[in-house]
Amino acid sequence: MSKLRKKVYLTAGYNTVSFGTGRKEFNPKKPRPGIEHYITEAGRGSIAQINDAKNIDEGVISNFMAARFCKQGNLAGFIPEIDPALEYKPSTRVEGACGSGGMALVTAMKTVLSELADTVLTIGVEVQNTVKAIYGADILAGAGHYASERKEGHAYFFPAKFSDRAGVYYQKFGYEPTRKGMALWYEQMIKNARKNPKAQEYQNSIEDLFGAGMTPPNPKAFVENLNIYDCSKVSDGASALIFASEEGLKRLGINKKDAIEVVGYGQCEANLTKQPEDPTRLLTTQKAAEKAYQMTGLGPKDIGLLEVHDCFTITGLLALEAAGFAEYGKGAALVESGKTRIDGEIPTNPGGGLIGFGHYVGGTGVRQAVDCIHELTGKANGYQVKINSNRPYAMMISMGGNDKTVTAMIFKKAE
């Protein structure tokens, strides 16, 4: 695969708090900020780090289902609400279910590469707490194939999809080691989240995290093979960053020490109407990671920071295998080895991941890239990773649906 035709940088990252159950200030009975609040908070948080909003050429906004969660479409129209300087500038909304954020990153990157823009404000947002989880499950099920899957599907559609994967995986690789790996994943993610004041689980005070993670599933009330701790939460929030060319960085007044560079990427789309070929593997994730490795000539051994899409603990393990960090069937063992811990060899989701930080669905891919900016530029504060000089690259994988819409991106600190 060809290289990127020119250098593309990311800078000025900003995450809002991931809001929902778990945050002490969250009260489902009280009114909450709407989607425009999150978009403007994140957008203004990013713009505050540059010299002037007028230097932004375009906007991209990713979101999954605001049309149903918030009865709101036409989201590109909120970009000018962030700053009057953005009025009449081009903006595009993209959607790829939970992988929408990754899609926004690629769209912004391609816009810079097209040379039609030098700076692109990139935002990802979702507000889900407008409905109860049981109705949210209906909405999120739209990431699958409605016509062939919804009627037969579970009340908790997506948890059940990954519960089914977990069930097959248990049969193949054993229940005990897998369950233990999932519980350890939960423990690691919550411990990471406790270092990140914006994480939904920042205030989590469960004493025995591993014990909680080992809770037996309750199929009567939920799904067959997952407990509630295996699941990312229902979240409201947004993230923003700016894509820029070399020229763009100059115009924004951004020093390169505050930016990271895209080294390469892989983007894959799988047929939504087909069931997974092998439930124990994330084959689309694997393909996207392989493409990114191919473009960059890098491999897992070069990655010193990993951001994976752990919408469920089992998905975290499968992603480690799909991206080549663990052999097939050895994801749980890798987690158990401690290598994925914040102080491990391959720090993974140091800000808490989807399990600990939260999962504002259409914004998560952008959030992952913001965390890569913060980590590689040394601005992650409490959850800062010590980047190993032998592994100077960060990789993020954004996944949508049941491993259908995947973007992998590899970054390094800008030079």
Next chain:
Amino acid sequence: MTFDERLQNVAIIGAAGKMGSGISLLLAQEMARLKNRPENKDKNYKLYLIDVNLDHLAGLQQYLKSQLVKAGEKACVMLRQMYKDREDLVENQDCINQYVEDALSFIRTGTDLSIAKDSKVIFEAVLEKKDLKVDLLKKIDNLCGRDTLYLTNTSSIPINVLNKEANLNGRIIGFHFYNPPAVQKLAELISTDSTVRELKDFSMELAKRLNKKIVPSNDIAGFVGNGHFLRDGLYGLREAKKLAKDYTLPGGFYIINKISQDLLVRPMGILQLIDYVGVDVFQSISETVGGYIPGEDLKDDLLKKMYDKKVLGGQRSDGSQKDGFLKYDKNRPVGVYDIDKGEYKLFDPQGWSGEIDKKLGEYPTGFFAWRNLVADPKKNDKLKTFFQNLRSSNTLGAKLASAYLKNSKEIGEKLVKTGVAKTSEDVNNVLLNGFYHLYGPINDYI
């Protein structure tokens, strides 16, 4: 007649009251579940909800709708199974809406008893007044067939009295739900020597279907639950009066409510519980039970005084707490009633109530509030340690609480001794499941 056949036609009398509405909800849910079984598709289900007040019946319909939505949301995994053959019901929302519609479709409300003439099961949940219950039971039994079974939610009137005076020949049983019926796991079951076998079996099966824990009680006024609650509450009032000498009566109320909640590690203090049940209801229980147990003084003049001043507690239709012995803001006590002045004295941590707190003394080490222990798997060990410390503490609060615990234990033991409860375990089960206590009154803590 099988259990399922009987549940095709049910009536609830007093359906719009606090207990009746909960019972209506539980029955509607179970009947909706039955109706949706493939083999019952063509059967005709009817749930008649009868009450004297049309406005209350309208409120009941609103309540049922909102509660059925909540129940449907909670049981959606099961609902999707139930509606798996309905091609038109795809999303959770579709299934929940259908479930609510199905349940409401067989409900008929009215003020006229005659609408229940074909019912095979009748629940009675009217006011706790014997003559009213007897009168209604007689009237409706004249309309219904001789095979109709009656379940009464009375919490204090002996079942044999209702059976005899309404001439029901053993077709009545006490099936005493706890408030709120949709939430509380407990039901006391009270049969008499003449209760027909089919009714006993029906009641056991019903409890199973409604996921209720049955505790049997003998047919002695007040049964186990109110047998304990009444005496426990009266003890609290009498202690408050003793304390009034030094702390005034409102001060006594404050102390008794506080120690019975905090130092007894209960979900609410005894006066708050009386307010929750309703001062008038508590008084009515006191008079009813007192009437059947002549040797024991089960009345208190404070109840009459409160009743005369129409300060009655109880809840509004939205579930919020009305003022009674205590004044409430957002369901939390914020003041206490001064009967002589006819007004509330607000708690004042910097003033009078703060002074009393100081006199009650520091809480013994190991203290946890009820809400902090309720989900704690190590609660028994923690309670044991705390109560040990309570016993050895010399503060006023600890002494009052120890005496309260001792009295509560004696009430429980007496219920067993006098044959109201069969075992100590039954007494403890009632308090654990019907009153949300963390421990039974008959324990080794005291």
